[in-house]
Amino acid sequence: MQVTVIDYGAGNLRSVANALYLAGAEPEVAASPEALAGAERIVLPGVGAAGHAIARLRGSGMADALDEARARGTPILGICLGLQLMAQRLDEFGSHEGLGWIPGRVGPIEEAVTTPCRVPHTGWSAIAPTPRADGLIGKGPKDRTVYFCHSNCLTTDPDIVAATVDLGSPVTAAIRHENLFAVQFHPEKSQQAGARLLQAFLDWTP
Amino acid sequence: MPVNRIIPSLLLRGGRLVKGTAYAGHRDAGAPASTARAHNAQGADELIVLDIDAAREGRGPDLDAFAAIGNEIQIPMTAGGAIASLESARAVMAAGADKICLTTTALDRPELITELAEHFGRQAVVLGIDVTGEGENARLHDHRNGGTARDGDWLAWMQEGVARGAGEIRLMAVDREGSRRGFDLELFAAARAAVNVPLILEGGAGGLDHLSEAMAAGADSLALGTMLVFSDNNIVKLKRVLAQAGNPMRP
Numbered sequence: 001m002q003v004t005v006i007d008y009g010a011g012n013l014r015s016v017a018n019a020l021y022l023a024g025a026e027p028e029v030a031a032s033p034e035a036l037a038g039a040e041r042i043v044l045p046g047v048g049a050a051g052h053a054i055a056r057l058r059g060s061g062m063a064d065a066l067d068e069a070r071a072r073g074t075p076i077l078g079i080c081l082g083l084q085l086m087a088q089r090l091d092e093f094g095s096h097e098g099l100g101w102i103p104g105r106v107g108p109i110e111e112a113v114t115t116p117c118r119v120p121h122t123g124w125s126a127i128a129p130t131p132r133a134d135g136l137i138g139k140g141p142k143d144r145t146v147y148f149c150h151s152n153c154l155t156t157d158p159d160i161v162a163a164t165v166d167l168g169s170p171v172t173a174a175i176r177h178e179n180l181f182a183v184q185f186h187p188e189k190s191q192q193a194g195a196r197l198l199q200a201f202l203d204w205t206p
Numbered sequence: 207m208p209v210n211r212i213i214p215s216l217l218l219r220g221g222r223l224v225k226g227t228a229y230a231g232h233r234d235a236g237a238p239a240s241t242a243r244a245h246n247a248q249g250a251d252e253l254i255v256l257d258i259d260a261a262r263e264g265r266g267p268d269l270d271a272f273a274a275i276g277n278e279i280q281i282p283m284t285a286g287g288a289i290a291s292l293e294s295a296r297a298v299m300a301a302g303a304d305k306i307c308l309t310t311t312a313l314d315r316p317e318l319i320t321e322l323a324e325h326f327g328r329q330a331v332v333l334g335i336d337v338t339g340e341g342e343n344a345r346l347h348d349h350r351n352g353g354t355a356r357d358g359d360w361l362a363w364m365q366e367g368v369a370r371g372a373g374e375i376r377l378m379a380v381d382r383e384g385s386r387r388g389f390d391l392e393l394f395a396a397a398r399a400a401v402n403v404p405l406i407l408e409g410g411a412g413g414l415d416h417l418s419e420a421m422a423a424g425a426d427s428l429a430l431g432t433m434l435v436f437s438d439n440n441i442v443k444l445k446r447v448l449a450q451a452g453n454p455m456r457p
Contacts, residue, residue, distance in 0.1 A: 014273070014302045019280060047304065048326050081327075093324055120329035120373040122404045123208030123427070124251055124456045141457040145209065147252075147282055149304065149329045151373060167207060189282045189304060191246075 001202055004039035006066070007031040008056040012188065016045045016079065019188035023198035033065035041202065042066070042074055046081030050090040050106070053081055054098065063099060070101060070179065077201045078182030083175065084154060086182055092152050102177050104156030112153050115168030120151040125165050127173040127185070133162040136181055136200045137174060143193050146185040153184060179206040209454040211251040211427040212441055214434050215408055216241065218257045218271050218287070225435045227384030229349050235435045238271050243278040248441035250281060251456060254307065254376065254429055257287025261310050261350055266294050269301045276302020284332050290314070292321050299326065307376060309334030310348060313355050316370055323371025333372035335364050337393060338380045344393060347380050361400055368401045375401065376429065379409035384432045386412025389420045398424060414447055421453050
């Protein structure tokens, strides 16, 4: 299956493409809006600061092309910053308007938890899937322990949350909404757990 | 909360891996890509890869080696070696790194920490703190000239680095590198009390007991060099024993 990986100058495309290849897909990197027109499935990866990423997506016309793909019903997987960009607002080094595909706001982890925790949240943590995960996330401990590396997190409508991670209080680890599936962690860096999740995305019918 | 991490620390020189003692006397330690593949297969939680000649040779890091390693692993990679600009950091990330480790280049120009944090997010910026001496004699070390950096005050520099945007610390007890006499837990405790970001402790691991002691003291992320390179320790065995002893390890 062909999967289009969005290149907007924000990080680890090579790792994402490698992991998709190992999951059995044919990854194709797209740096222009035209390349999204026929996309079967889209992965919106991302490592980086929100402001630069949003500016790049809008400036290149990629944001509009992604809007159209979303409206067409193309399954889209967001990873880390890719999840955060789907929100309405992102507050990191200033306040930025997101793609607005899902309700809610992205802000510092410190503001989302009631008990102080180590920030950034870096390392392997166990996630707790909700019924919303609908098989996209495995249930065994090996499938649920995944690699995180983030300072900000999404606060959103609890109905779309597909998994949480316990940082003293539960923090959004994954969402599923219409044709969108997005994760705060890095499946491409999560060995077997990540490969299983990518395969589930490839098989997913929204 | 994250589980404990075991992190192989790989040193690059001339396209090969090397390992030394107290940042000197380096011996050949194998081929980068196949070693990384083995660590990945054994369940290493992350890799640190440092190009140790880049600073002294006045060049950028070995991007080809980073890419060769990155292609073999499905765990995160922290890469370092004379990364002195945003452009250089971007090239290292494009080669497959997930985090950038700054050590001497941040000493030369502390603003670099902030520039990278604003671009990649602070979780992607690891500040390397090299310390020689112990206890009250612990001093911030500059491996390029073997001398003391910033009047030796490693704690102040670490705190400044975090304030400038570093999202993780690699704390290296240089005198213990390759010594196999155990981690510097006093150094760790002082660092842990001073900053809230994740801390990776390195230098001195020689056996399972050292890992257990360090974890009992709260050092949840341990970097291993010599212990993995020049002995028959394997990560599967180490992690299994640590888990059986009650440490939170990745299943």
